[in-house]
Amino acid sequence: MRIGSALIAIWLIIGVLATWQRGYFTGSEDPDCARATTIAITVIAGPLNYVGVNPKVEECDLPEPSQ
Incomplete structure (x- = not known):
């Protein structure tokens, strides 16, 4: 369990680094x-x-609330 959590944390840290x-x-x-x-x-x-x-996401259409 600890190894899996550590791998996920490292994966996301690398993703944040790439984003930065x-x-x-x-x-x-x-x-x-x-x-x-x-x-x-x-x-x-x-x-x-x-x-x-x-x-990359070029467009994003959010749903409008009903009235």
């Missing part, structure tokens, strides 16, 4: 859905970012 290196944490003062989703997917992809995976 790509400059996703800086820039736009008004983050939108596509930017937030790109950051989340890049963090989750973790080490795969270093073997060529470049996840």
Whole structure:
């Protein structure tokens, strides 16, 4: 159990590092859905970012609440 938790933590730390290196944490003062989703997917992809995976979300349509 400890080894699995440690591997997941390392995986996510590598993902945060890749996200930081790509400059996703800086820039736009008004983050939108596509930017937030790109950051989340890049963090989750973790080490795969270093073997060529470049996840990006160009559009994000959020559902509107019913009236």
